[in-house]
Amino acid sequence: MMLSINKKVNNKQKVAVLLDVSRAYDRDILAGIADFNKIHDKFLFFFFSPKFIHADHQHRLIERVKAWKPDGIITREIEGIKSLFRLKVPLIILPHTSPYEEQVNVWGDNYAVGEMAARYFIPKGYRNFAFLGFKDFQWSQEREAAYVKCVENVGYDVHRFNFDNTHLLWEDLPGKLAKWLTRLPRPCAVFSVTDELSTQLLEAAKTLGMRVPDDLAILGVDNDEMICELSSPTLSSINHSARSAGTQAAMALNRWIEYHEKPADIIAVKPATIMARSSTNAMAVDDEQVRIALHYIANAAPVEDIMVADVVKTTTLSRRALEKKFQLLLQSSILEEIKKVRVERIKYLLDHSTFTVQQIACEMNFRNLDNVTRYFREYVGITPKMYKQQCR
Secondary structure (H helix, E strand, O other): OEEEOOOOOOOOOOEEEEEOOOOHHHHHHHHHHHHHHHHHOOOOOOOOOOOOOOHHHHHHHHHHHHHHOOOEEEEEOOOOHHHHHOOOOOEEEEOOOOOOOOOEEEEEOHHHHHHHHHHHHHHHOOOOEEEEEEOOOHHHHHHHHHHHHHHHHOOOOEEEEEEOOOOOOHHHHHHHHHHHHOOOOOOEEEEEOOHHHHHHHHHHHHHOOOOOOOOEEEEEEOOOHHHHHHOOOOOEEEEEOHHHHHHHHHHHHHHHHHHOOOOOOEEEEOEEEEEOOHHHOOOOOOOHHHHHHHHHHHHHOOOOOOOHHHHHHOOOOOHHHHHHHHHHHHOOOHHHHHHHHHHHHHHHHHHHOOOOHHHHHHHOOOOOHHHHHHHHHHHHOOOHHHHHHHHO
16 A cells, blocks of 8 residues: 655645555556656655554554645545545545546546457457456456457357455465366457456466466456566456556646646546467467467477477477468468567567667577577568667
C-alpha cells in the first residue's frame, strides 16, 4: 500500500494516493501520476510507512489520511473507503469490483480487452476456446462478454471457468483448474483475465503434463513483467495503457482541486498492445508431428542457433514430409518458423535490455556473430540499430 501526500507548500496541493503497488497495474498508474508531476510539479510524494517500521499502524491508514487533511485523493477500493467519501474533497477511485455511482472512477475498457484477446487467437487457427475469470467482478464479466461474443461470431463456443473467491481459497484453485482442463478439447486458446490467474492455470496444466502453448495457449492481462517473465514458459499478456490513465487521473484531480471542474464519472483505461511471449507462441494445428516440431522451435530457437535438421529429428517424419506439412498447414517453411522465433527474440532483447547487437548474438548462440544484422534485416527490413531507434 502506498500513500502519497503533499503538504500545502509553495501553493502545492495536498494529495493522498493509496494504491496497491504489489500489482503492475497500480504501479503503472502511479508512474503516470509521477509523469504528470515531473512536468507540472504539483505534488510532493511521501510513502505510508512499511509494515516493518510501523506494523501496528496499518489499521490506522484512514485515520492518518483524515488527520493530514488532504485537498484530494486517488485511491483503491480500500477498507473504510466510504469514510473518505464523507471528507467531501475531490476523490478519484480505482474500484476492484465495479464503478461507484456519483464518484469519479478509473475504469478499464474491458470490452475492448476481451475483443482484443479474441482477435489475437482467432487468426491463429484455433477452433477451441476457453475463458478464465472471476465470478463477482464486473470488469471480469465485461471482458468475458466481449471475448465470448467475438468468438461466437466466428462460429465457435467458449468453455468457461469463473473463480468464486468467496468460496474457494487461492491455493486450492490449481486443483479445480486441473479438473476443468481435463475436459477441454485440444489445442485450446485460453483467455485469462489477469496474469495472476494465468500462473495458476499454468501450474494446473503442468500437473497434467499439458504442453504450453501447444496443447494450451494462455493469454493474460496487465503485463506484469515480474510474473510473466519469471513463469516457464513465459506468459503472454495484454498491456493496459494504465500509465497514461494515471497521468489523466492526476491531471483531472489537479483541475478539480484548482478550478473546481469535476471530471466525467469514468476515466477510461484502454488496452494498448499484446506482449506476446512463449505461452501463445504456437499455431493451432491438428497434426501432432507439426505441433511437436513447433513446440521444439518455440523453446529452442530463442537460445540456440538450431537448424532444420534439428527440428526434423524431434519428429517421426522425413525432412521432405515435414516440410510438406508445414507448407500445407502453416503456409511456411521450417526455416521460416525458426527465423520468426529468433527474430522476435532479438526484438525483445532490443526493446527490454541494454545489450549490444554483438551481445545479443552471444546470448542467442549465433554461429556467426557478424551475420546477426544481415539476418535481422532480411526478415524485418531494417537493421537492429534502426529498430531500436524506432522503439524509443
